[in-house]
Structures are given as structure tokens and as C-alpha cells.
Amino acid sequence: MTFERPKLWTPTPLIYSSHLSGRIQDFCKTLEANGKVISWKNRRVLVYLKFESLHPPHSFKHRGISLFAYRAQEKYGKDVHLVIASGGNAGYAAACAARNLGIRCTVYLPKFSTPSTIKVLKEQDAEVVVIGSFYAETLEKAKEVVTTEEKAVLVPAYDDPTVWEGHGSMIEEIAEQLPPGKKPTSIFCSVGGGGMLGGIMEGCRKVGWEDVTITTLETIGSNCFHHSVLLNIPNASSDFATNLPPYIERLSSPLPMDTSKELTLAHFTSFHSAASGSLGASTPSLGVLQTALTRRGPVKPVSVQDEAVMLAALGFVDDHKTLVELACATTLVPAYFPEVLDSLKLPTPEGEADDIVLVFIVCGGFKVSSGDIPIWKKGVEEGAAKEGWSGWKVVVGDGQEIFVRN
Missing domain, CATH: 3.40.50.1100 (Rossmann fold)
Incomplete structure (x- = not known):
């Protein structure tokens, strides 16, 4: 499609x-x-x-993550599920990109994330999961979702050619x-x-x-x-x-x-x-x-x-x-x-x-x-x-x- x-x-x-x-x-x-x-x-x-x-x-991250999200939608259709582990600008960019495209996005945050961060993500209609005492643990939880859902895609924060x-x-x-x-x-x-x-x-x-x-x-x-x-x-x-x-x-x-x-x-x-x-x-x-x-x-x-x-x-x-x-x-x-x-x-x-x-x-x-x-x-x-x-x-x-x- x-x-x-x-x-x-x-x-x-x-x-x-x-x-x-x-x-x-x-x-x-x-x-x-x-x-x-x-x-x-x-x-x-x-x-x-x-x-x-x-x-x-x-932030500039809106560019690359929006393009990544768009291509994920092209590949998997409107049912694609963007998943990202980020307590910062990459997570916010993914949430905004998903809202713009009308697709689902879940942002995984470590437990030390602030209420203000959770608020801005939810304002973009993103699902928010707070889990993990440090980022590496949060990332592993996000990866688990991608392996169990057919149309879930892990959004890279910075290390990706797209x-x-x-x-x-x-x-x-x-x-x-x-x-x-x-x-x-x-x-x-x-x-x-x-x-x-x-x-x-x-x-x-x-x-x-x-x-x-x-x-x-x-x-x-x-x-x-x-x-x-x-x-x-x-x-x-x-x-x-x-x-x-x-x-x-x-x-x-x-x-x-x-x-x-x-x-x-x-x-x-x-x-x-x-x-x-x-x-x-x-x-x-x-x-x-x-x-x-x-x-x-x-x-x-x-x-x-x-x-x-x-x-x-x-x-x-x-x-x-x-x-x-x-x-x-x-x-x-x-x-x-x-x-x-x-x-x-x-x-x-x-x-x-x-x-x-x-x-x-x-x-x-x-x-x-x-x-x-x-x-x-x-x-x-x-x-x-x-x-x-x-x-x-x-x-x-x-x-x-x-x-x-x-």
C-alpha cells in the first residue's frame, strides 16, 4: 500500500x-x-x-524522525506502531510525527522522567510507558514490544541512514x-x-x-x-x-x-x-x-x-x-x-x-x-x-x- x-x-x-x-x-x-x-x-x-x-x-529531530515514520507507514500501512525509548527530544519528535501521520506511537520513558515530559508527549496523543531505572533498561523493554508485535517498529534516536x-x-x-x-x-x-x-x-x-x-x-x-x-x-x-x-x-x-x-x-x-x-x-x-x-x-x-x-x-x-x-x-x-x-x-x-x-x-x-x-x-x-x-x-x-x- x-x-x-x-x-x-x-x-x-x-x-x-x-x-x-x-x-x-x-x-x-x-x-x-x-x-x-x-x-x-x-x-x-x-x-x-x-x-x-x-x-x-x-528541534531538528522532527526532520529525520518524521521521514523514518513516513517510510515505516509506507511499509506497514496505517496500522504501524512506532515505538521509541527516549526521555528527550527524539521521543517528542516521534510523537509529533505519529500525530501528523495519524498512526500509533508509544514512548518508553525511564522512571526518572519528569511530569512535564510525560505531559507534552500525551498532548501529542502518544501512549507513554514509564519503566526502567535507567535508559538501557527502558530501551530493552521497548525492544521486547517490537519483537512481539508484527507491525511495531523501533524508532532510532540518531543512528540510522533514513x-x-x-x-x-x-x-x-x-x-x-x-x-x-x-x-x-x-x-x-x-x-x-x-x-x-x-x-x-x-x-x-x-x-x-x-x-x-x-x-x-x-x-x-x-x-x-x-x-x-x-x-x-x-x-x-x-x-x-x-x-x-x-x-x-x-x-x-x-x-x-x-x-x-x-x-x-x-x-x-x-x-x-x-x-x-x-x-x-x-x-x-x-x-x-x-x-x-x-x-x-x-x-x-x-x-x-x-x-x-x-x-x-x-x-x-x-x-x-x-x-x-x-x-x-x-x-x-x-x-x-x-x-x-x-x-x-x-x-x-x-x-x-x-x-x-x-x-x-x-x-x-x-x-x-x-x-x-x-x-x-x-x-x-x-x-x-x-x-x-x-x-x-x-x-x-x-x-x-x-x-x-x-
Whole structure:
């Protein structure tokens, strides 16, 4: 049975940010005035924000999970039953997709889930099952249902080619929305398990941007992708690369298409970041990691301290009147602390008149409220008051450490 394909999502706006463009431009002028040679001299810096927070479930996950749900409906018909284990944005996206398509969805939540999370899911007509003391146990219960129901389908949160394909549509939109002749110098995104990064790389492939640099942002204490990248780079010899915290284990995994080769994954046994509610994947997607290590354009990982993310989130409220999750604000750290951009050594466009075009994916997330603002302010104040404080730590690439201040 086939179905007329519904409108799965509405294109989100790409907005030019005069605030952040000016902030970075002023930083470049300051460097130049202090006698530092900068590659971006006499270049305009243009910052664009892709507002993925404007989807109905408030995050980019609406794209890939909607496409996955639609194809599941094509395969199994209207009686398909979407099943997902997620206490976060993936579960909300699945519930919204199922409601849009008129199909059944059950979201399995661990026992520590909040009443507000249960409420938003039920508002989308999803069935909610609260079971399991931790996520892995909840996931196993969801898998049991899929094995016993003929038309039940387990919805992946991030590790699936169809999900990446759906997420990649944001890049196709950006290619159409940028002014004629403009191409990103770098695209910035946060990383949890890697679903959005997989989509961005797939989208770049489709539009001919395989050479575009992608800068990934994570918080220290939930940065499984950054550590996994370094574990697979032979010459990564920094202390950050070689001396892993006690909560990170090394796991070896053979590549699906070539079992004679394997990658090493950083596996987190616990998380130590305020953003881990959305960024806290135990390991990154193997397929996304493999593509990131082999694509033509570099993928530059960055890990940042929580307080720098809080400052970026607070700055975004002031500048763009938008409140976002810390997982989303992580992406914005290089815009609010341009010294991070400077340390990245991003490429300079070949044409002398070409602008520096920086695209930040405002990925969204529903777990945020006005009550978070005083918590973030307090966290920043308490962190800066600690004895010996020298700034908020940012780790770039293979272990270069810089410290930023507000």
C-alpha cells in the first residue's frame, strides 16, 4: 500500500545575525590592532542562524524522525506502531510525527522522567510507558514490544541512514536560503550521538559542499564524539587525547561494510555535564564517526566547559530573544567567544572579495524554560568565584586548550 506523501516539515528560516557578525568582526579588528597576523584580514564575516528550534517539537529531530515514520507507514500501512525509548527530544519528535501521520506511537520513558515530559508527549496523543531505572533498561523493554508485535517498529534516536537523510534536508534548505554565490566557510553543530552531524554530512554531499569544514561542539563530560575522533587519529598525542577520564572506556567495533577494519569508540559510563540530558550519548554513531574521519572537508571537534555554554545561552536570549537548551547553546560558543574561532584556523576563501560565511545550527530542544536563566547565572557566578579560576576551558582539535572569559 502506498500513501500520498504529506508535508512532513516546514522549512525553517535562515537568519542573518548582525549581533554575532559584528562581535566576530570586532574581535578580528582587535587582533589586527594588536599586531597579530590574521587570515581573515579585510574580510566581512557573515553569521547565519538556522532556526531548527521552530519545528513543532522544537528541534531538528522532527526532520529525520518524521521521514523514518513516513517510510515505516509506507511499509506497514496505517496500522504501524512506532515505538521509541527516549526521555528527550527524539521521543517528542516521534510523537509529533505519529500525530501528523495519524498512526500509533508509544514512548518508553525511564522512571526518572519528569511530569512535564510525560505531559507534552500525551498532548501529542502518544501512549507513554514509564519503566526502567535507567535508559538501557527502558530501551530493552521497548525492544521486547517490537519483537512481539508484527507491525511495531523501533524508532532510532540518531543512528540510522533514513534519519540522517531527513536531517540533511536542513542543508538543502540552507543552500537555497543563503544569498546567491555564498557558501559556508564552516557549519557549526552540537553533537550527542551524531544524528544531526550525520545529516549535515549527507546534506553537504547532496549540495556539493563535501569540502566545507564542519565544526562540532560538545560539553566536557559528555563529549563522546570528540574523544572517539582522537582515539582513531594515530598522531593525537596530547594529554586530552591519551589520558581519558575514569568514566570513559575504549570500545573496539568492526565497520559494518568491512569487518576486517574497526574503529575505537569512547564509551561513557557516566556523564558530567549540565547538558548531558540531550548530549549524553554513551557512544557516537559508528557510521557517523567513520564518515567524519574520511570526508574530504574536515570535521573539527571542540569541547567546552558548561559555564561557557551558559554564557552563550544567556547572550542568545539578549541578542536574539530566544531561549534554547544548553545542548543547543553549545553550538553558539564560538560566536560568543571568537577566540575559539581563531584557534580553529578555519580556511580562508580563495577569492579576495569572498566573505567569511559561518552557519550555526540552532538545533533547539524542548527541555528549557525561563526558570533555567537564574540557574545559569548562578552557575557562572559560582564558577568564576572559585579559587584559581583562569577562565572557562575550551579544548580544540587534538587537545589545544584555551580559556575564555565573559
